[in-house]
Amino acid sequence: MPDAGGAMRIAIVGAGMAGLSCGQRLSRLGHEVRLFDKGRGPGGRMAxxxxxxxxxxxxxxxxxxxxxxxxxxxxxxxxxxxxxxxxxxxxxxxxxxxxxxxxxNAPLKAMAGELGVQFGTRIEQLVRDGEGWQIDGEGAPDARFDAVLVAVPAEQAGPLLQPHAPAMARLADQTASxxxxxxxxxxxxxxxxxxxxxxxxxxxxxxxxxxxxxxxxxxxxxxxxxxxxxxxxxxxxxxx
The missing domain is CATH 3.90.660.10 (Polyamine Oxidase; Chain A, domain 2)
Incomplete structure (x- = not known):
């Protein structure tokens, strides 16, 4: 649950331009943000x-x-x-x-330097745990989050979203790069x-x-x- 001041613990899956921009904004609003990306470093589509x-x-x-x-x-x-x-x-x-x-990837490296980004982490599943969330996959931490944001390409987003947001998963599955x-x-x-x-x-x-x-x-x-x-x-x- 968010703390008394409304701050939340938020996990962001994907540390490309979208994920980093979102994390930067949320962090500046006072939330505790952690990002996870399967790559070796910042880049995404700006590799x-x-x-x-x-x-x-x-x-x-x-x-x-x-x-x-x-x-x-x-x-x-x-x-x-x-x-x-x-x-x-x-x-x-x-x-x-x-x-x-x-x-x-230089702008992304600059943004990643402001945030807690864990690279080399492949998130394979989102788990609803009571009133919070856990992320499961190779290198994923044993931690609970108030919210999870998915900022990966549509092909990767569909399987993560399917158990929790099937309508969004269908939209992702229909969006081919x-x-x-x-x-x-x-x-x-x-x-x-x-x-x-x-x-x-x-x-x-x-x-x-x-x-x-x-x-x-x-x-x-x-x-x-x-x-x-x-x-x-x-x-x-x-x-x-």
Missing amino acids: TRRMEDGGTTLHFDHGAQYFTARDPRFVEQVAHWEASGVAARWAAAGDDAWVGTPAM DPCWTLMAGFEAPLALVQDTLRQRGPIGWAARNNAKPGRANEECWVIQASPEWSRAHLEEDAE
Whole structure:
């Protein structure tokens, strides 16, 4: 139960942009918030991957390539990120395009630093325990919460919600994400291309010179993402 002051113990499943934003807001309102995520660190759809090649570290933003800020509240948040050095404009993707610096997940790392986030925790079940909730799964704590918020993709949300909110579970099950085959490629020298981005070129939905984004290293790294149509047609094929 909430304490006498109305503060609650809240568990949030998912530490992507949605989960972290929700946790940040609830924490500032005085609630005790804990977040759980199956990943190794902040990222979600704004994921960044590092790879070693002959002693050189290559960086790839293999999730969202950029984001835009139009809602006044989000514009204010992005201005704060810019002032903090974790976001910058990227004109190559458009006049209203922003990226995290030095990687797309930088704003999420900043938010996670304010909160109690437990990574490497796969939540498989929500258990109603009297007037509270428990979360069950690999690495889950033996703790009781007043409320649980689910902030994961629809495909993962459905099974968690089904025993407690079947209508929401059905909606989640009916919401399919578009697939996206992604190729991460590093080169010894810059490619002889004028532009840093390509859009809608046959099976390629989007391609970007990752090192052209603000705050990146100099190694020539490209992220090439297939269109949803091509990805769906080839979804079950071997990556090689």
